Amino acid sequence: MANLMENLDLIRQHRVEALMTEYAHCIDDDRLEEWPDFFIEDSVYRVVTRENHELGLPMGLIYCDGKGMLKDRISALRTANIYEPHTYRHMVGAVNIIGDDGEGLRVHSNFTVIRTMHDGDMSVFACGRYLDRITERDGALKFSERFVILDSRRVDTLMVIPI
Amino acid sequence: MANLMENLDLIRQHRVEALMTEYAHCIDDDRLEEWPDFFIEDSVYRVVTRENHELGLPMGLIYCDGKGMLKDRISALRTANIYEPHTYRHMVGAVNIIGDDGEGLRVHSNFTVIRTMHDGDMSVFACGRYLDRITERDGALKFSERFVILDSRRVDTLMVIPI
Amino acid sequence: MANLMENLDLIRQHRVEALMTEYAHCIDDDRLEEWPDFFIEDSVYRVVTRENHELGLPMGLIYCDGKGMLKDRISALRTANIYEPHTYRHMVGAVNIIGDDGEGLRVHSNFTVIRTMHDGDMSVFACGRYLDRITERDGALKFSERFVILDSRRVDTLMVIPI
Amino acid sequence: MTAPNAPREKEFAWPGPDNSRVPFWVYSDPDIHAREQRLLFQGPTWNFLCLEAEIPNPGDYKTTNVGDAPIIVTRDADGAVNAMVNRCAHKGALICYKPRGNAGELTCIYHNWVYDLGGNLTGVAYQRGVRGKGGMEDDFDAADHGLQRLRVEIYCGMIFGSFSDATPPFLDYIGPERQANIDRVMIKPLKVLGYHSQFLPHNWKLYVENTKDSYHATLLHVFHNTFGVVRLTMGGGVKIGAQGWHHLSYTERDPEMEKTATNEKTRSLQDQYSLEDAAMMEHRLELGDNITNAIQTVFPTMVIQQILNTIAVRQLVPRGVDGCELLWTVLGFEDDDAEMTELRLKVNNLVGPAGYISMEDGCVGKFVQEGAQADPDAETLIRMGGRAVESIEGSRVTEAAVRGFWKGWRECMEI
């Protein structure tokens, strides 16, 4: 029968999936100013291609240490950078909770991002894996680490909005 | 520990996700005659582009008030309209239950639709958001409102099967 | 309130979704040697196009009876077959548990597979339905039957990695 | 600014004596596409740009296309409307890369060259260099390097542009019958209810022929028939005018004639078929006549539509030789009440990419493109109503308007 542990598992799974969903909706609905708040202060956010990742090369497309750099990404794209208007649509697969060492949950999930340009062009802009470390702050789940591993070695035109 | 409220949340989440899944399978498996039954009698179903939506323009690609107009969509495509045979495949992201005012649950979710033509061509036909209002009828969840917001301003060739 | 049955439903749903997720991650992370273990010994795995399926034609792209043939698929692609390196990314939709006859759960789900070539090309390689029969072995869920129904009649170049 | 690129183009010869047969190569040859830009879209034609209602205020701009050419339409400080090619005089970058906006001047993002809302070059970054080094030669005259301007005319709130000085004034261009129908439909200030964009997987000319083809309407579109929006047995006609480039096809209800409808027998007439909710088929006679359907073309790529209470303008933009994009601007009148707006929104279910009536037009063009591709020298047969280009009263069983399109196309293309 449904025992307590299983119940707790369900709730944890539910909370993690809710975090993933809210993260995706935040970006896709263009509420980017809220995006850094999905991370803790001293978090790490990196977007790395599978090629570099598997070659053991450290370089990322985006390489942020700390929430400040996350905020800079957003202020830059809002105020400084020039690019054709476009939006993302994230599809995030069910999450696989690998385990919980002291420092938080280790969670893997698949994602796909469809990019839509203002002229209506849609394309699969990115797909790959989220390798996350998730921790609790004031009763809410946050990312302490989010490694975005892109399947493709190539980026179409540019990447301005975070994944 | 898992308290009652959390349990109720899980069950609610589960029921809403089941509704979404059955809706998608109903269309993708070409059981379109069952499609109107996912809605209540005086429901609203609209397919609107993000462009019109954000410009505050009311016009939709599809603009149905009431179940009758939903049934007409199906009878028309079955008996009247000419088009190359094709099928959809819906991918619906996890749902975000925004809240529950008196009139039902307000639920947001992401979706992607891959269209496959009879010659085998596959393409991302649509992606965007479902903005739903879901209510209970005789123990089953139904849509009282389903606004389909398409990310793209453009439709490839035609839209005959509902999203 | 949340009664026992509902709780059991949730747990069952959770376990089935976990199976689907681990199956997808196993393939996408290139841990293909583990792939046959998602099936029982005398399992059936078939990849069939919607066209053949709907015409009632028995032939599959892949037609495996028994775990041995599954293992052969993997050893062949590892040691024998020549092909351009590429990877998959599976997106699997929420599962619809149709029912449970004596022989296991009957489960339907939607999927999409994005294929990425080593040069970075990404494309929707396949989408369709999983029609599964899932059973318990030593406390773990396994597939006794997995019918992969592809929406498209056409395969781009070749299919070497299982879906 | 442009020399003819003819030297790099193939030559083409029309196979027949008249416009009753069209060779399929017109739909697929890349050099035809290039030549159309040069001689037709940038030739003696008026092209729909946008509506005045879309750029009401000084500084408002909207981007659009004339053929392949990207265009900016602006309203300047004096309230005048300007149209320019959306291509910087410096290195050719798009100046405006958003669909619409408001700006005091137009600044190219690449090197900050600045243009006024009329397209005049008013600023060149570092024209004098820095500390006397670099910069433009003294003989550089900004006046020589404005954006390429189009002639502009406005009628009933619709803005048209032309690249050519040879194009006659707009009303002469369309002729009195088309003018009369515009006057008939656009009786009040317009309001935009929304936009549709529809990608069509075939050459742009196949869609234009489709809109001028009054013969197909009741045969392809079941709805027309079943609900009596258009039946070939209903009254109406096709008005082409002397020049033949444009057309007007209309239908009106007439109880007398409809009696004869019972003789008809075509796939598209399915009397057993009916709607659960016919709200969208309601027709409020707001224009003072019984016309249920009036489709008018302005050569080369504009359509003005009235179907029951749905009013729209359609603009067609080529996307390569085997694709085109159809842009719908669906309209109401400024003074529509909520109920009238609601009606228009419901009737809109008939048109657009998901429209019960128009969706078929989205696929037949592809069927022709596929049928045509294997044999560029095979020909179509356009002889319904003879081989001439002439109006016909009281019937739409003619392809005269389609022949008229080819007359215009060949006159522009010198083929």
Next chain:
Amino acid sequence: MTAPNAPREKEFAWPGPDNSRVPFWVYSDPDIHAREQRLLFQGPTWNFLCLEAEIPNPGDYKTTNVGDAPIIVTRDADGAVNAMVNRCAHKGALICYKPRGNAGELTCIYHNWVYDLGGNLTGVAYQRGVRGKGGMEDDFDAADHGLQRLRVEIYCGMIFGSFSDATPPFLDYIGPERQANIDRVMIKPLKVLGYHSQFLPHNWKLYVENTKDSYHATLLHVFHNTFGVVRLTMGGGVKIGAQGWHHLSYTERDPEMEKTATNEKTRSLQDQYSLEDAAMMEHRLELGDNITNAIQTVFPTMVIQQILNTIAVRQLVPRGVDGCELLWTVLGFEDDDAEMTELRLKVNNLVGPAGYISMEDGCVGKFVQEGAQADPDAETLIRMGGRAVESIEGSRVTEAAVRGFWKGWRECMEI
């Protein structure tokens, strides 16, 4: 119905004296593609259309392609088989837009022109207009405007079509050796077990060369070797015939010869590699000989395959210059019992887009297309077995059949 569009095509000159070198431009030039439609696919060739078993009953139709040309194959009321270009004589729309079906007559959806199952135009909607207005001129004769018909021949349940009157009768066309192999394989009424469609990202000719290239089989495909389906050391041969356009390559088991196999040393021979479940490698000798593998081509784009107990016909359709679609129809015999069907389904794991043996053929063509693209004037080297086009007994270490393909291609293409 079609004038040569040569005036709009480039000219081409073959670089060498024979067919032992092929310039890469044959794989990438769009004008070559256009010319192939005109002179090769619509020239003196027989092209596989479909099987009789797919259209058993009157009214059954199936759509297919000959090169770029869309084709309808029908069985009419008399049980006769007809093949027509799937393009309406009016504006060129596809008549049949579904892959298969049954119909009493063929109706174009665009304007409801109606054709009988032989392609004769039997009805033109509103030919007489409405109330005496519009309609066709009196001199319009439906007999002049049927669908373009192909010649049809049927052999062993396989239906072939030709655009040209110059094509010799089918059996003369393929020659006695190919006929003998068809007789050998198609011994009983056929049954379709299923379809495969495989998009190949390269010019269609690269796949045809691959199928005629008996040299690559044991070198590229590990399975052939490891499981002795095909080894170059096994018995067999390549039969080409006088004309050289077609070929038959076959392999048979012979215990004597296999002893020598141990000498072989190639990447593709991996004796340490074996199957957990070899069920699919089982071979029931149902054809009365030891032939494990017989691949036969019918110029230009058909393959008839017997590999162990899997029997299939393959049809190749060009998709532009740099793509093609390979359509497999996998067969059994009507009287197969359940066990035999099961065996065929399992052996099918060897072929098709996911086939252990055939999947490599799906990528090598792309490798050539990529290798070739940078240098259209570079050439291949096809000199295994010399430079001539001749059969060879007891060995498949020759590219004679590939040279034979180029002989046929050049004869059709006049290059």
Next chain:
Amino acid sequence: MTAPNAPREKEFAWPGPDNSRVPFWVYSDPDIHAREQRLLFQGPTWNFLCLEAEIPNPGDYKTTNVGDAPIIVTRDADGAVNAMVNRCAHKGALICYKPRGNAGELTCIYHNWVYDLGGNLTGVAYQRGVRGKGGMEDDFDAADHGLQRLRVEIYCGMIFGSFSDATPPFLDYIGPERQANIDRVMIKPLKVLGYHSQFLPHNWKLYVENTKDSYHATLLHVFHNTFGVVRLTMGGGVKIGAQGWHHLSYTERDPEMEKTATNEKTRSLQDQYSLEDAAMMEHRLELGDNITNAIQTVFPTMVIQQILNTIAVRQLVPRGVDGCELLWTVLGFEDDDAEMTELRLKVNNLVGPAGYISMEDGCVGKFVQEGAQADPDAETLIRMGGRAVESIEGSRVTEAAVRGFWKGWRECMEI
């Protein structure tokens, strides 16, 4: 091995007397693309292939491109570096289809022809046939059929290849100023920190112009200005050399000059804008000077970049006429400590497809491609700094380097 395919190409005529105006057809004509392969990429030019650090050991290989041509770079047993066209001499298949690897010899998968690491053909499967049947004629000499080799030169660990014997030695080719900058930057053995690949939706030449266009840097890229990486008011210059094909543009900090910065007023100067975390803008002066930014091109398609502490080489590969792929290899020095590596990784946020500074370059090219497409005969205006091709000291307000590119392009293309 290749005859000119000119017979199949259009002719082109340059419109003006100098390089101050460029017609848009250079960005869109497929025959220009074909001619570029033949006369430019396979002409008298040096093309970056890869780094020595990527193939340190005997047997290491890496695949790359020179224009459309697929290339293999190998290090052989003697430690020598070889470059060959990645196309089998037999049927033209790619030999190496993985991006990198290690092999004792190169084996084509199609028919197992074997080449040594220098591209010499060392083995032809079944050259003697089987049991005396088939095989190659006796006059077949493997020595005539090796892979097409490129000339190779190496400088500071960078490997370059050329198809042509007419290309001058590398250092003569780039000239002393470019050599000096390479010596200045590549002061120690290099280490690869990672790769970026960026698809740009426009003709390759638009990106090359962009990199040689020192005029746009501070106008398009806000970051340059705001954080003083590059300001046109800062010191620096553009060095072009006699030939004009290549360039070096550099910027150095100079407190004096920066005072004048306050006069500037451009969109891209936003002093109110600042970073929360400026870690990535830190600059460790590791090269012994104050140069913040040095961009150098090696004609036709290579860029050597130093921006603060991020060092990278960029290689551009055309992908058809309207696309290209930019390949970044981001570098550090072998002896970098962890802290230095961390700094380089953070500064890398400025460059690459997601780079604060470089991302705009990813879209402006598309804006030009779109602006240009409608009018192939319209022209750009490249007169900043006059019409000549000459260096300028102390300023970058010139387009001389862009004119220099067109000088080189026309000299190679004979247009």
